[in-house]
Structures are given as C-alpha cells and as structure tokens.
C-alpha cells in the first residue's frame with residue numbers, strides 16, 4: 260500500500276516567561292527562554308522541519324531576546340507570525356484580569372490598537388510583516404477575524420479543537436484546515452479571505468467523529484458522572500490527545516499521528532511554547548533537560564511520521580499554499596462543514 264501524503268507544521272508560541280499562577284504582568288516578566296531558540300532552529304533545520312514562530316511583543320521589545328531571535332531567522336528557514344498577549348502588548352487600558360487576558364473579551368478598539376502595535380514592532384525590528392496569527396490563550400471571534408484580514412493576515416491558528424472555557428468554546432471545531440465562518444468560528448463558511456489551521460488534536464483510536472462523540476459524552480454528558488473520561492483514558496479505549504511535547508508522551512503522540520493518517524488528515528500540526536525550553540521554568544515546564552525533552556519528542560514523532568507517510572515540511576503559510584487553498588481544503592472538511600442556513604437551523 261502506498262504511503263499517504265501529509266504536511267508537517269510545527270508552531271511555537273514565542274513569548275516571555277512568568278509565573279502562570281500569578282497576575283498577568285505588564286512588565287514583570289523575563290524573556291530568557293529565547294536564548295534556546297537559535298540552537299533549536301538549527302536542530303530543526305537538520306531535520307528539514309520549517310518552524311513557525313508566533314512572536315509576541317515582549318520578545319521583540321527586549322534588545323537581548325531580539326538579537327537572539329534574529330539568529331533564529333537568519334537562514335530564512337522558518338516563518339514569523341504574530342502572537343498577541345494583551346496584558347503585555349501596548350497600548351494599555353488598565354489592569355488585566357482573567358477576563359481581559361482573553362483577546363475575545365476585549366473591545367474592538369483595544370484589539371485593533373494592540374494588533375497595530377505588534378505588527379509595527381515586527382516590521383520595525385525584523386523587517387517582516389506577519390501573515391499568520393495566534394491569540395494568546397487561544398480563542399477567536401468575528402471581530403478578531405475582521406481585524407486580521409484588514410491587516411493582511413490570512414492564516415489563523417487560534418482554534419484549539421475540543422477545548423473550551425468560561426469565555427469561548429473551540430470544542431466542536433474541525434480537526435483539519437477550514438475557511439471559518441467569521442460569525443461562527445467553529446464552522447466552515449463562505450469567505451475565502453482567511454484560512455484556519457488548527458493545531459492537531461485527536462484520539463489514539465477510532466475515527467475522528469466517533470471519538471469526538473464518545474469523548475464529548477465522557478466529558479460533558481451523563482457519563483461524566485461515572486468518571487468515564489478517566490476510565491477511557493486508563494484503559495486506552497479512547498484517549499483525547501494533543502500533539503504537543505508539553506502535554507503528551509512520545510508514544511501517545513505517535514498513536515495520534517497514526518490515527519490522523521488513517522483519517523487522511525492533510526496536515527499534522529505540532530505546537531509548543533518557547534518558555535517550555537527553560538528548566539524550572541513556568542507553564543509547562545520540566546525540572547531539567549527541558550530542551551532535550553522537546554528535541555527528543557519532536558525528533559521521534561517526526562521520524563515516526565516520516566516512516567508512515569510522505570511528509571512535506573512547511574511553515575504555516577507554506578502549508579496553506581500547498582493545500583491549494585480553496586478546492587482541496589474545502590473538500591477535505593466536507594463532513595464537518597455546514598452552510599450558514601444549516602447552522603442556524605440547529606442553533
């Protein structure tokens with residue numbers, strides 16, 4: 260049997276480090292983690308992987324991390340996208356609480372001026388105008404989509420399938436690239452100005468929609484009270500998995516990759532945060548050998564994928580181009596797509 264063709268995208272939220280369980284800092288943070296990125300980029304180049312760095316304002320504003328990041332991009336074997344952390348991206352509009360930390364909760368004018376400052380900073384420091392974007396803390400809405408398109412950004416990766424919180428839900432979002440309906444970001448729509456390229460989330464077994472159906476019952480339905488989620492996980496009957504070295508073991512990521520290939524997904528999209536490179540860092544950290552853990556994870560999963568498929572490595576905008584945009588992407592998402600009329604009928 261011939262191997263399937265698949266694209267491999269690796270994206271890194273490139274940002275400051277701070278104590279994630281403390282208030283959102285406007286300035287009380289560090290950017291030491293960026294010193295790991297030049298070596299990591301070199302290691303990725305040896306593997307042929309073409310990372311996408313979603314870079315936020317503090318990394319570009321600090322002279323030391325800026326110079327370190329310039330080393331990352333010197334061979335132009337990667338892409339620079341934009342990453343908006345509203346609490347440490349000027350202009351400021353007061354204290355950031357949990358509510359304001361989510362971009363989806365901010366007034367249009369606040370998002371617009373912060374985005375403008377971020378894009379301007381990226382142009383001034385790196386000479387690059389970002390084409391791709393990810394919100395800090397995930398989540399997106401119609402206002403943000405419109406502001407991105409107005410600024411020439413045509414790829415978004417703020418959708419985190421099967422995740423929700425008090426302020427937004429990506430729970431039902433497609434697992435594969437799609438043209439979002441701006442008013443209903445979890446559904447495909449008619450617009451062709453912006454492509455959504457979600458990170459890879461899925462299951463160790465079962466087809467995507469059966470897995471989603473059962474997982475939803477286990478997390479949110481009546482089964483929730485029977486602790487079905489834990490039972491499914493520990494028995495390995497069904498595991499919801501994220502393609503990130505921060506959250507998943509190498510073996511789990513391999514089984515996720517295998518299942519994605521069985522589902523004929525066109526893109527495998529791994530992601531992580533730059534702060535995870537720090538030993539004893541913040542967020543998703545390891546006590547020691549964090550950089551080695553990330554490198555080993557990426558390498559082993561990528562090599563496994565390469566044995567199973569014909570892999571083309573791409574930055575996120577290269578992946579969008581290679582997908583052929585309109586035709587291939589929209590046909591791939593057919594099982595999940597719905598017209599606006601259909602969505603209104605069920606909502």
Ligand SMILES: [Zn+2]
Pocket residue numbers: 272274342344394395396
């Ligand atoms: Zn972030």
